[in-house]
Amino acid sequence: MNNPTDILRPSPSLKTNLTVALVGNPNSGKSTIFNLLTGLNQKVGNYPGVTVDKKSGKTRLADKSSAEVIDLPGTYSLYPRSADEKVVLDVLMHPDREQRPDVAVVIADMNNLERNLLLFTQIRDLAIPSVLVLNMADIARKKGVNVDLNLLSRRLGNVPVVSMNARNGEGLDDLKKVLSSPLELPEECFMDVHSLAHEAIAEVKQMYKLENTYEAYQWLQSADRLRFINDNQKEQLLNMRSAFNFDANKLQIEETTERYRQIQQILQDAISSPKDEKQSLSDRLDSVLTHKVFGYLIFFGILFLIFQAIFAWASVPMDIIDYLFAEISGWIQDSLPEGVLTSLLSEGIVPGIGGIVIFVPQIAILFAFIALLEESGYMSRVVFLMDKVMRKVGLNGRSVVPLISGLACAIPAIMATRSIDSWKDRLITIMVTPLMSCSARLPVYTVLIALVVPEQFVWGFISLQGIVLMGMYLLGFVAALGSAWAMKLIVKTKERSFLIMEMPAYRWPRWKNVGITVFEKSKTFVLEAGKVILAVSIVLWVLASYGPGDDIALAEQQLREQAENSDDPTFAENLDIAISASKLENSYAGKFGKMIEPAIAPLGYDWKIGIALISSFAAREVFVGTMATLYSVGEDFDDESTIIGRMRSERNPDTGQQVFRPAVAFSLLVFYAFAMQCMSTIAVVYRETKGWKWPVIQTIYMTALAYVSALIVYQLFS
Amino acid sequence: MKTLDQLKPGQKATIQNIKTSSLTIKLLEMGLLPGKEVVYNFCAPFGDPISVRISGYNLSLRIDEASLVEII
Secondary structure: OOOHHHHHOOOOOHHHHEEEEEEEOOOOOHHHHHHHHHOOOEEEEEOOOOOOEEEEEEEEOOOOOEEEEEEOOOOOOOOOOOHHHHHHHHHHOOOOOOOOOOEEEEEEEHHHHHHHHHHHHHHHHOOOOEEEEEEOHHHHHHHOOEEOHHHHHHHOOOOOEEEOEOOOOEOHHHHHHHHHOOOOOOOOOOOOHHHHOHHHHHHHHHHOOOOOHHHHHHHHHOOOOOOOOOHHHHHHHHHHHHHOOOOHHHHHHHHHHHHHHHHHHHHHHHEEOOOOOOOOHHHHHHHHHOOOOHHHHHHHHHHHHHHHHHHHHHHHHHHHHHHHHHHHHHHHHHHOOOOHHHHHHHHHHHHHHHHHHOOHHHHHHHHHHHHHHHHHOHHHHHHHHHHHHHHHOOOOHHHHHHHHHOOOOHHHHHHHHHHOOOHHHHHHHHHHHHHOOOOOHHHHHHHHHHHHOOOOEEOOOEEHHHHHHHHHHHHHHHHHHHHHHHHHHHOOOOOOOOOEEEEOOOOOOOHHHHHHHHHHHHHHHHHHHHHHHHHHHHHHHHHHHOOOOOHHHHHHHHHHHHHHHOOOHHHHHOHHHHHHHHHHHHOHHHHHHHHHHHHHHHHOOOHHHHHHHHHOOOEOOHHHHHHHHHHHOOOOOOOOOOHHHHHHOOEOOOOOOEOOOHHHHHHHHHHHHHOOOEHHHHHHHHHHHOOOHHHHHHHHHHHHHHHHHHHHHHHHHO | OOEHHHOOOOOEEEEEEEOOOOOHHHHHHOOOOOOOEEEEEEEOOOOOOEEEEEOOEEEEEOHHHHOOEEEO
């Protein structure tokens, strides 16, 4: 934080830049507490060097100082299995003490303390000042679970313990108070790992100048997992392991068993809970939601609802946005002096931005539904339901989450594969996730479907366009499964695939959490996609407005002479349109499009679509922007027509045939469903697989699939 | 010895031991500790994975993994 104003401000105490890391088991309510602390004051970035989301934000503490809060991925222990969990260890054990969080707030579910305390005792032993938060106090109260907070705190080594109900903010002030006061480290470690590997630990401590015993022990345990350990050190540590007969696996089991033994002893005294366990509402819900028949019916019903909602609820705000941007373009055209800048604004930039903003309502609805499924606990039932099916095609139940997230955007989806523990399952998930129809395709789908599918309703309420849209999403899903199955046969591995997963109790979603997710993700989409699209729009406008040599001027002159010599009055009337068409045809963009026309003619595309195909290899949603730009160049804005209207009236000047015939539109739909047209995805796959091999294979196979399928569709429909 | 996957819906058992494998530690971490009572909830539509209740929470695991958990 090198903000210059910070330096000028006198600091009341050393603790102004307190960093607090939130750690805890998955489903312990970590994100809710994070949202409670930071509100809309959060940012998402990447941990240095890895693509795991780093969520951080600022909060105000009780003494008015502010603290930086980092939300770490959920984990059950310090022994990482997935890439996500490795980050936790990396952050907590960073060799530069300045980089380490000052305080670890360990969040535990009060109703499942035994398992939750395992992680706590490990973090505590790393000598990071820790606070234990017992969350979901309300549920515990209802169940009749009673925790003696003072006794628990004492037995854990005088660690501050705060009881909370993050859902209504209960206990938040207590937590802030604890964080404002100085925290001391317990005098003794919770578990003495010394006895497990006395000599090896002493050696590591001395060699790497480590003070903490458990830290030294973890260097040995995680030598091949820690990112800050270089190859040389890794080799040294592995050699030491064998020299001292350090059996990592066996010691992990011994350590875990011993920690549990102590935790059980403490909990026996500190906790009282009723013995009888009635069947909860959650269990009764599960008997329906994971039912053989109803389970799947409900799942597909929910998906169907989502797609209907995207079309039904989003149309009004979309119409408004569409109208506004057309108005703005027209206004610029009318009121600013004619010139290059005016036409760049009205024909390039404004329609380009409009082409993106218009899809915010649909994207927000999609993100809202995904957040709801996660929040309510239903997503883990989907994993449970789909595991066996997914395994058949070489994926695993956990692949469902990236695949469903892929409906929003492949980039976070590919990052979400980091929760998949087996490398092969993860690789295949990465390879097929971009086939899921992401929100960037939504603009393309919407425009093309609106062009060729009538706005009719089946039985009065099911939108025909909605059905076709759902069909497109299903097509992507089927293609993903098919490709996964093919890859399962190719990729070989010795690693064991597994699924050991907590199924959290169903919970009513918190609207604030959903709201924050929707806001953050939509913002990221607009800013990230917007940057690319704006740049591409400007480049396209230049390419479409200028041409090599004086081709454009010559063509115009020719047309004018023709018009003068012609007796046909309509020719003169349509002169402006003919001129703008010939301008585009003779521009750089037109020449490019013409160049690739032979390759795409079998798919039914003309050179204008060719331009769109080339430009949208950067990002699919550019297609709509490109169409908007191409059909705006030189157009008259009098009638304020929208993109769809302009595309519908587009005719081939030679044949007079409509350009976007159903065969062409469907062929384009399929091409956009399959082709790997997203630079950012390629970049993320490169980072996640650590090399060019997989992103290159992926781009080739997806593009081939797209071309062949589009060819078949066009030939069938025409 | 009987293993966790051989139970029927609603049946209870006590965990005896976790067979040694690369997943032993993971199963322990999730609370499948010797001496604990475990209840078989139900299985997924195609018979795999299964859901069990342990220490008051629901855990799902595959048949392969459940067969590593010895019970009486």
